[in-house]
Amino acid sequence: WTAPTLNIMVPWLVKDDQGHMHTFVFSVSFVDATPPVFDLMGTPPTASYGSIVQVPLPPNITATDCTPVTVTYVQSTPPDTCAAGVFTRTWTAKDTFNNTSVFTQTITISADILPPVIAIPPQNGSAPCEQLATAYPAWLAQQMSIFSANDVSGIKSYTNNGPAAFPPGCAVPLTVTFRATDNCNLFTTATAVFTTSDNKPPVIPVAPKDTVAYCSSGGDHLTKLGAWISAHAFLEAHDSCSQDSFLTYTMQMNGTPSDSAQVVAAFLASYANGCDSQLVGSQWYGKVRGTVLVNFFVTDACGNQAVAGQAMFGAIDTLPPVLNGSNTVEQCGSGDDDASLQAWINLHGNASVSDDCSSTTWTDFSYTTSDGQSGNGSFGSGPYPPVQAFNCNWYADVTFRATDDCGNIGSLTLRFQIQDNEMPVISGFPDTVTLSCPNPVPVMPAGFITDNCDSSMVVDYTFTTSDTLCPGSYTMHVTWSATDDCGNTGTA
Known part of the structure; x- marks a missing residue:
């Protein structure tokens, strides 16, 4: 029988030699008082680890007994990761007769203070x-x-x-x-x-380019020179190890390191060489005003330098000087009109002249007048157009010319205008004259009439009479008027 077995009735038959028999029954019970025995499989009662991470999972511990066994497991709270502490694992084995065995493992954890x-x-x-x-x-x-x-x-x-x-x-x-x-x-x-290492200089797939620019009124040639310098004469460079943004560009003139300001200064200084035909790079150009020759170098981030080559920048001046001025008006008869006209011409009509690439020289002048005169003259010596006397509408159109260093000629035509806005003057005759009939109204003597610009004027008069009650005796009021060729009228 397998425990627990209670009150098992066992009959016994007793028989003697005489054949007498007796049967009796007694009960037998099997009782288990022995607790289960754990199979610890080498699980120690104590263990120590350097970290909670090292602690293995709890083993599946079993127990043996003559009756069925139930094993339960509980664990106390372990310390946090990296912390020190102690916790326990407890296994309890109970058989059918409630015989119990307990196994407790105590695990000690040390704090992790060591790096990997x-x-x-x-x-x-x-x-x-x-x-x-x-x-x-x-x-x-x-x-x-x-x-x-x-x-x-x-x-x-x-x-x-x-x-x-x-x-x-x-x-x-x-x-x-x-x-x-x-x-x-x-x-x-x-x-x-x-x-790694870099000992190779940059490569130059496109060499610096010779460039020319034409002078303009806005200084465009200097702007293009600046662009030429900034673009390193339009050369192209690359490096196998340094990015393009790490390449540095330098310039030399005559073997001397030069910056952009020095290159511009050298270009402007070349103006002193005049203006003529020159070779810019491999091509001839006329009217070359200025040039500058520059050697270009490219250096990578590690200091390896390549000679990119040399290039020339030149400015060509085909732009004539620019003249600015305004017409002038001279009051007729205010002085010596011929002297005023000549002085005005010798002062170049008070005009200004400018040229963005060259210095300028006033060259000469030509003229046409309202009375049909024309000619050419030199400043300071003439010949000059003579002013027509007593012509209130006379003018001269004078063309002034200036030449720059490259032979470009600029011109401007200005007008010298004679103007008359003054009325004739009547004066010097008596205010009252007594006449006997039948004398006519006297004629105004020419000596009493003057004009600043006109020698022959139209003279007229109007009159009114009064005091006519007595025949043959009356008073006449005469108003004289004189009108010049410009329509100015004076009265008296």
């Missing part, structure tokens, strides 16, 4: 600078794949401070720090160096 220990460190790397774009990222990825460390709390992350791409500029050795961090945020680092 590197197992496989990163390795140094190198590549030609031409291959940096692909070689460096591949090296960085490879080191992250092999970099490993050990820690009682376990490794939480592997990181590095390396840039995703190799830094631009001169390719100096790059030190990358790799970090292993455990679950307690303790970390350890290791470094590796990626090296």
Whole structure:
């Protein structure tokens, strides 16, 4: 029988030698008073670990007994990750007769205060600078794949401070720090160096270009010179290791390093050489006002320098001088009109002259007048147009000419106008005259009439009479008027 078995009735038959028999019955009960026995499978009653992470899962402990056994498991609260502490694991085995066995394991955890220990460190790397774009990222990825460390709390992350791409500029050795961090945020680092080198100068696929610009009224040739300098004479340069933005450009004139201001100054100073036909680069040009010859150099981020070549900038002046002025009006008879006209011409009609590329010289003048005169003259010596006397509408159109250093001629025509807006003057005759009939009204003597510009005027009069009561005796009031050729009228 298998316990528990209670009150088992067992009959017994007793028989003697005489054949007498008797049967009696008694009860038998099987009782289990022995507790279950644990099969600990090498599970120790105490254990110590450097981190809660190291603690294994609880084992599946069983127990044996003559009756069925139920095993239960409970665990006290363990310490937090990285903290020190003690907790217990308890297994309880109970059989059918409630016989109980208890096994308790006490686990002690030490605080994690040690950083990870590197197992496989990163390795140094190198590549030609031409291959940096692909070689460096591949090296960085490879080191992250092999970099490993050990820690009682376990490794939480592997990181590095390396840039995703190799830094631009001169390719100096790059030190990358790799970090292993455990679950307690303790970390350890290791470094590796990626090296490269650059000893090749930039290449110049497009050499600097000779350039000419034409003078303009807005100084466009100087603007184009500035653009030519800024664009390094339109050369093109590239480098196998330095990005274009890290290339530096320098200039020399006559073997001397020069900046943009010095190049412009040298160009302007060349104006003193005059204006003639010159060779700009490989081509001849006429009326070349100024030139500058510059040698260009290109240097990469590591100081490797290439000679880009030389180029010339020239300005061609085909633009005539610009003259500005205004017409003038001379009051007729206000003085010596001929002298005023000649002085005005010798002062170039008070006009101004400008030229953006050259100095200028007043050359000569020509004229036409309202009375049909024409001619050419030189400043200071003439010949000059004579002013027609007593002509209130007379004028002279004078064309002034100026020439720049390149022989370009600018001209401007201005008018010298004689103007008369003064009325004739009547004066000097008696206010009252007594006449005897039948004398007619006297004629106004010419000597009583003058004009600043006209020698022959139209004279007229009007009269009114009064005091006519006595025949043959009366008073006559006469108003005289004189009108010149310009329509100005004076009365008296």
